[in-house]
Amino acid sequence: MKQYQYGFTLVELMVAMAIGTVIILGAGQLFLTTFQTFQTVDKVSRKQETLIFAVSTLAEAGRKGDIGDYAIVSDERGSGSDTRHYCVLQNEDQSQPTVDLAQFDDETACPTLSVSSGNGVSHIVTLPIGDCREGVDATCDHITFTISERDKAISPQEPTS
16 A cells, blocks of 8 residues: 655745745835835925925916015024025015925025016016935926016007007
8 A cells, every 4th residue: 555645845845935935026126116106206296286386376476566575595494413404485574484495405505586587577486396405316406487467567558540
């Protein structure tokens, strides 16, 4: 009488473990890629939210001729030995910050909010958005757009005879 053993051989177990390891490594790589993509999309969406809010606020004020009520100011924040410098869009009349625009290495890096375009009607606005520090994986953008004051842009037409 011959006895049979049922089960897996050592070679079969080693092949199964190798296949399982490849599958686990693939799933881990997929997880890391998904996580990095999520972080990138999150950064972009935060920049987009900031930009949309700042542009809509400034466009409304600029069209009314109140662009001078806003400025980009430096805001220094610290915790322990770590000091961070932010450029903040601020309502100067109310001395209230509106939105954080960008992070810089020093407080002198914040640009002027707007420059008159020379025609007396429009203002050229430049906003820094994102992380503008040197030595980091910077995602800094500078968005420039023009705002025209409605009252100055629309002049009454002279009647034609």
